[in-house]
Amino acid sequence: MANYVDVNAKKTYAIESSRIALETTDTTLDDVTSGDLVIAGALVGVAVADYDEDTNLLVIDTRGRYELSVIGKDAGGSSCAIAVGDWLYYDPAADQINRDYSNGICIGRALEAIGSGLTATIGVEIIPIPWSDCLAMVAAAVA
Known part of the structure; x- marks a missing residue:
C-alpha cells in the first residue's frame, strides 16, 4: 500500500x-x-x-471500509495503543497513518485495535471530515 x-x-x-x-x-x-x-x-x-x-x-x-497500514503513535510521536473507534490521521511528514492529529489529515476511525507502538494492517472506516472541523473537535475535547 x-x-x-x-x-x-x-x-x-x-x-x-x-x-x-x-x-x-x-x-x-x-x-x-x-x-x-x-x-x-x-x-x-x-x-x-x-x-x-x-x-x-x-x-x-470516500466513505468505505478498507484495510490500511496503521502505526500506534500519537501527536507527540510517542507509542500508544489504538482502540476500536479511535480517530486516525494520515501524517504526511512521517508517511504513515496514526493518531497524530496535530500533523495529520483526518481519514476516519479504527475498526480494530493495535498495541502501543505496533504497526498492523487493520480495518479503517473512511469518514470525510473537513480538517478545520477536526481541529475544532480536538480543541473542544482537550478544553
Whole structure:
C-alpha cells in the first residue's frame, strides 16, 4: 500500500454516493493501485482501481471500509495503543497513518485495535471530515 497526498485533480465526477472519479495528469499517480490511500485537496479516499493512464482517471471511495497500514503513535510521536473507534490521521511528514492529529489529515476511525507502538494492517472506516472541523473537535475535547 502506498499513500498519495496533494493530488492535483483537474476535475472530479461523482460516480455514486461515495465514489468519485478524479481526472488528472499528475504523474505521481502512475503507480496508484487499488487499495492505496489518496488525498486530493480536501478529498480523502481509497483507490478502488488502478490509475488509468489512458483516460487520466482515478476512482476513489470516500466513505468505505478498507484495510490500511496503521502505526500506534500519537501527536507527540510517542507509542500508544489504538482502540476500536479511535480517530486516525494520515501524517504526511512521517508517511504513515496514526493518531497524530496535530500533523495529520483526518481519514476516519479504527475498526480494530493495535498495541502501543505496533504497526498492523487493520480495518479503517473512511469518514470525510473537513480538517478545520477536526481541529475544532480536538480543541473542544482537550478544553
